[in-house]
Amino acid sequence: MTGVQEARPRGARRWAIDLSPLRVPAYRRIWLGGSIAMLGFQFTAVAVPVEMYALTRDSFWVGLLGVAGFLPLLVFGLWGGAAADARDRRAVLLVSQAVLWASMLALLLQAVFRVGSPVLLLALVALQSAGFAISGAARTASIPRLVPAHLVPAASTLNFTTYTAASVVGPLFAGLIFATWQLGVALPIAYGLDMLFFSAAVWATVRMPALPPEPDPDGDGSPRRAGLASIVDGLRYLTTTPVLLLSFAIDLIAMILAMPRALFPEVALERFGGGAAVGWLYSAIAIGSMLGGLTSGWIGRLRRQGLVLVVAVAGWGLAVAAAGLAGQLWLMVLLLAVAGAADLVSAVLRQSILLVYAPDRMRGRLQGVNTVVIAGGPRLGDLRAGAMAGGFGTGVAWVGGGLASAALAVLLVVAFPALLRYRAAATSGADRE
Structure with a gap:
């Protein structure tokens, strides 16, 4: 105890997003x-698919x-995480x-010179994705080194909220660009x-x-290597840490079984x-996430973070299942926003538990796994939804997937209750070691 007790927030301050991490200059610049x-x-996320379809007139290439x-x-999500643990982040x-x-x-150059190659677009998307995977693992794993442990949930919330806000505002501005100029200028x-x-972002870095x-308390002092052995070591740690493993598992269940995005156009x-309905459906989840943030x-201020995580999943x-039953657009958008x-x-x-629970020497590798889960789950969910809709119809694919994800997530954590027992007051992995 320091003798200085922080006043309990009242009224709207109890609910408004916590901006305390922004008082830390290093984090403020990164954020x-x-x-x-x-x-x-x-x-770019809007421009690349638009350019690909303009070049090929085939949605298969866009896919x-x-x-x-x-x-x-x-x-590179896995390798980048290992690199973030072995090198200066x-x-x-x-x-x-x-x-x-x-x-x-x-x-930019291929658009200016109108190269017009779908294969080149695929290659550049792959290159950008590799850089994003490495950057995401290193950036997020750095948060607990920039802010105190009790501010990690607030810092994670700020990151997610601004990401979802960008996901709402960015495409709207991109659409304005393509509505104002011809494609050859807009791209x-x-x-x-x-x-x-x-x-x-470069300036902030x-x-x-x-x-x-940080020094490895169980090592011999030799430098770590960002190779396959390091990745395997991180995966082995994950499989022997039920709290983290279960948090990843229920997120994959939620995204693979319940993500309805591929069904929106139909x-x-x-x-x-x-008409405009498809735009509202694609924006609804991000709008809900932004408002939630x-x-x-x-x-x-939560202590039983594991229990609340399960309830949220x-x-x-x-909410996704209920949205699939809605017959009015406004109701479907509202329920998808609740899901968001x-x-x-x-x-x-999930991010806060990972960053606080895991020791610093493992954070990069585990964040690399998290990047794969976050990026891969929705894509696999698109595949699942499309395949189920083709065989059973959109209603079964949408509503059935939502109900199945909720039931399976609950059954999993009831069978393996480590996540339900997790409390934020527990010492971090670094402290335990």
Whole structure:
């Protein structure tokens, strides 16, 4: 005890998003730079599929962009996490950002000179995905070194909230660009703005303090290596840590069984006549997550984080299932927004548990696994939803998937209750060792 007791927040302050981590200059710069960069990335996220379809007039090629992005995430997410544990995380961030910058420059140049190659677009998406995987693992694993442990949930919430806000605002600005200019002009503008905004993230990384690996208490003092053995060591640690393993497992269940995104175009056309309905459906989950983040002040005060994580995952599945039954667009959007808010809570708690529970020497590798889970789960969910809809119809694929995810997540943690027993007051992995 310090003798200075912090006043309990009252009224709206109990619910408003906790901005305390922004008082830490290093974190504030990383958060600001990353937020600006994420907004710019949304321009490319819209521009690349638009360019691919304009080149090929085939949605199959547009679908291949997801495959091109996922495979590097899988490989470099794991390797990047190992690199973040073996090297100075600031240096790893700078290298990965150089890769991202190169991919952005190449996208800009091929648009300016109108190269018109679908294969080149796939290759550049793969390169960008590799840089993003490494950067994401190193950046997130650095948070507990920048802010005190009790502020990790608030810092994670800020990160997720600004990401979802960018996911709502960015595509709207991108759509304005493509509505204002012809494609040959709009594409270079979108790619150029992404490069410009990304410079904020590079600036923030340059201003970061050095974050060399902390000494391994069980090691012999020799430098760590970011190789296959290091990745296997991280996966072995994960499989012997039920709290973290279960948190990853229920998130995969939620995304694979309940993500309805692939059904949006068909449902928007059949139930609501198409038009603007599909845009509302694609935005609804992100809107809910953003609003959930803005009213997330209570998350940092939770102690039974494991229990609330399970409730949030079950709530996601049930809200998705209810949305699938809605016959009015406004009701479907509202229920999907509720699901998005539940997803925000589960994402923040899972990230906070990982960063506080795991020892620093493992955080990069576990964050690499987390990157694979976050990126891979929704893509596998798209595949599951599309396949089920083809065989059983959109109703079964949507509603049945939501109900199944909620039930399976609850059954899993009841059978293996380590996550239910987890409390935020428990000492961190670093302390335990």
